[in-house]
Amino acid sequence: NAGVTQTPKFQVLKTGQSMTLQCAQDMNHNSMYWYRQDPGMGLRLIYYSASEGTTDKGEVPNGYNVSRLNKREFSLRLESAAPSQTSVYFCASSEVVGSGYEQYFGPGTRLTVT
Amino acid sequence: GNSVTQMEGPVTLSEEAFLTINCTYTATGYPSLFWYVQYPGEGLQLLLKATKADDKGSNKGFEATYRKETTSFHLEKGSVQVSDSAVYFCALSDSGTYKYIFGTGTRLKVLA
Numbered sequence: 001n002a003g004v005t006q007t008p009k010f011q012v013l014k015t016g017q018s019m020t021l022q023c024a025q026d027m028n029h030n031s032m033y034w035y036r037q038d039p040g041m042g043l044r045l046i047y048y049s050a051s052e053g054t055t056d057k058g059e060v061p062n063g064y065n066v067s068r069l070n071k072r073e074f075s076l077r078l079e080s081a082a083p084s085q086t087s088v089y090f091c092a093s094s095e096v097v098g099s100g101y102e103q104y105f106g107p108g109t110r111l112t113v114t
Numbered sequence: 115g116n117s118v119t120q121m122e123g124p125v126t127l128s129e130e131a132f133l134t135i136n137c138t139y140t141a142t143g144y145p146s147l148f149w150y151v152q153y154p155g156e157g158l159q160l161l162l163k164a165t166k167a168d169d170k171g172s173n174k175g176f177e178a179t180y181r182k183e184t185t186s187f188h189l190e191k192g193s194v195q196v197s198d199s200a201v202y203f204c205a206l207s208d209s210g211t212y213k214y215i216f217g218t219g220t221r222l223k224v225l226a
Contacts, residue, residue: 004157033214042203042216043158090157100146100165100207103214105157 001026004106006091012112013081021076021109023091029104031097032074033058034066036087037108043090049074050097081113116141120204120217127224133191135220137178137204140185145206147171147180147187152201152219161189161202194224 004025013019025032030051035043045058049068063085065077074093078085088110092103121136139147146165150158162171167182176191187204204217 040218042218043214045214092158100163102148102160102163103158105150105159107155107157 003027004091004093004104006089006106006109008109009107010110012114013078014114015082017081018077018079019081020078021089021091021111022073023075023106024073025091025093025104026072027093027095027104028071029093029095030071031094031101032068033092033094033103034064034074034076035090035092036060037090038087046076046089048097078111081111083113085111086113087111116145116206116208116213116215118204118206118215118217120202120220123201123219123221125220125222127194127222129196129224129226130193131224133189133194133198133222135189135202135204135222137187137189137217138185139187139204139206141206141208143209145209147178148205148207149176149178149187149189150203150205150216152203154200158203194222196224196226198222199224 007022033048034046047066049055052071091106094101094103117140148163149161151161152158162173164171164180170179178189201219201221203219
């Protein structure tokens with residue numbers, strides 16, 4: 001099993017450009033998440049999808065959109081990138097939403113916006 | 115609101131030294147508690163977890179006990195190795211919701 005995969009691994013954008021970060025999991029998990037990781041701030045939840053067909057905002061959703069394409073795939077879109085979106089982005093999945101269920105993380109996408 | 119506070123890093127130890135990384139939490143209800151580890155250039159991996167008070171999670175020589183009376187979940191290892199060098203995150207999952215709350219991470223460096 002590959003677990004959680006993310007593409008691309010690295011990306012450089014100019015301010016105002018758009019891009020989509022891709023995430024897929026092969027563990028038949030119902031729930032998927034997008035986080036960003038910034039120095040000294042831990043991980044912050046951008047959006048999550050409790051189950052196929054549903055998406056909800058997390059802590060820092062502004063400037064992002066998501067699509068739960070099917071049970072396996074959950075993409076994150078930046079419509080007009082800003083330097084404040086320079087970060088490392090992690091996708092994660094869990095069997096279901098709820099206390100006690102651990103999350104499985106992808107390797108991350110390092111995004112720089114100039 | 116719920117929160118997780120963990121000790122600032124970096125922590126630098128010699129090989130075979132004893133490790134403690136402190137983690138305290140604030141939560142309503144009965145959260146589950148986790149320790150995740152992040153090796154350079156990789157995503158987070160679950161190290162151990164505990165789902166109720168007095169539970170002890172353990173894995174790869176690491177241990178942590180869920181202490182409701184002190185709202186703590188400190189990570190310990192009796193003898194660290196160079197390969198344990200990584201960033202360690204304490205986290206809680208809010209009972210009945212989607213929310214995971216992560217601490218800011220503690221970088222551990224183990225010297226040979």
